[in-house]
Amino acid sequence: MWTKLVPITALIASVTFSGGTAHAEPTAPIGGEALGRHGVVAPAGVKKPPKSKATSYVVADVDTGQVLAAKDAHGRYLPASTLKALTALTLIPKLDKNHKVKPSQNACNQEGSAVGLSPKVTYKVDDLFKALMMASGNDAAMALAETNGGVAKTMTDMNAMAKRLQANDTVAKTPSGLDKPGQSSSAYDLALIARAGLANPDFRRYISTKVTNFPAPKGHYEISNHNKLLWRYDGMIGVKNGWTSKARASFVGAATRGGHTIVVSIMRHEGYFWDEVASLLDWGFSVVGKAQPVGQLVDPLPDPAPAAQAHATAPAAPPASPAVQAPLLETAASRQNDSTRTVGALVIGGGLLFGLLWVGYGIRRRRARSRV
Incomplete structure (x- = not known):
């Protein structure tokens, strides 16, 4: 009696969202579809x-x-x-x-x-x-x-x-x-x-x-x-x-x-x-x-780039890259429903409008002071 180890014949190629649900799309086995049989x-x-x-x-x-x-x-x-x-x-x-x-x-x-x-x-x-x-x-x-x-x-x-x-x-x-x-x-x-x-x-x-x-x-x-x-x-x-x-x-x-x-x-x-x-x-x-x-x-x-070269070309203090941020954004998106998306849009839109009004107010005050 023996147990076969679970085969890995497909990798996750991409993730799509439909109605807030993530769906994994498998690719063909390495080397071709027939080799998965x-x-x-x-x-x-x-x-x-x-x-x-x-x-x-x-x-x-x-x-x-x-x-x-x-x-x-x-x-x-x-x-x-x-x-x-x-x-x-x-x-x-x-x-x-x-x-x-x-x-x-x-x-x-x-x-x-x-x-x-x-x-x-x-x-x-x-x-x-x-x-x-x-x-x-x-x-x-x-x-x-x-x-x-x-x-x-x-x-x-x-x-x-x-x-x-x-x-x-x-x-x-x-x-x-x-x-x-x-x-x-x-x-x-x-x-x-x-x-x-x-x-x-x-x-x-x-x-x-x-x-x-x-x-x-x-x-x-x-x-x-x-x-x-x-x-x-x-x-x-x-x-x-x-x-x-x-x-x-x-x-x-x-x-x-x-x-x-x-x-x-x-x-x-x-x-x-x-x-x-x-x-x-x-x-x-x-x-x-x-x-x-x-x-x-x-x-x-291909062989990966040498670590020293990668370090030399990297920014001294790089910001979080989109690749790092993406999973966080995707996780948040997957948890939203229509109501939370609407609330989010209102909050973001309201915040943006408030920011523009505040900037405009500051510019008018600086102009008023410059005339004194």
Whole structure:
């Protein structure tokens, strides 16, 4: 028995007033109307995508962003270790890969999958990213978060990155993907995150490395990538797989063939999914450029203006802006009826008339005094 997290498939676009009542007008789901459906969405005129036991999936063209097929694309589910793709994407630009880290005991004691960090060993940030994306080390995730200034700051950074990508179904609560109430993602968001990550050379290097040596208290030991398709699927680049008892299996991965790169993301799979992912990738390559897309992986929002620049251009003591004042005015307006609107008009009109008479009186007095 499991409970699906409530999907966010529409945002509030505007609020209109009718007879003093506010009405919310929803927009289409991010990426297109069809992606708000819970069942399989596939293009006409080409062969159907292969069946998958995944509760949710997305097949998309990384280069164009076109979604080729989907199933409950915006359904919100626990992401498990696929969330580490967001951790890496967020922290790679922030941390010097040659910076040396001695992990805390807290990091070394993280539950679940671990690479085996020791507080007696000094690691490069580069090593920790390999451990994160290859061996799915929850200990490495915590060590990276602590290097970034702590878990709270890292969660703020990760959620800001998700919003910039328009991955609005994603809420990060842990750097590792370990289950926590309120944490979520979607197959659509995992595809967005993977697409952004593939544009980063270091991210791409970490996810595609099959085997590497990893520092140990005495010498080193070998770690290998958990993505089985790196060994079995022609053109596989990698990304991330995950599993917890509550999330079940999840996966996001990309491969390149014939000048095209296809990404497949799945969530909430109950069993062995590798062959199904391979079949979905095969299908994607067979229809790319031929099928009418069913949706679109949206581009990230522009980077916000630097804080220093915004501060320099801001007025020294700005008055309350209309944007700040508007909610107050709207709240007051929504509470008015015809009687209160009439009274308000009389009060404002009467006050204005009184003010004009008073100004006129003052001008006449100044003129009278100037003649004396």
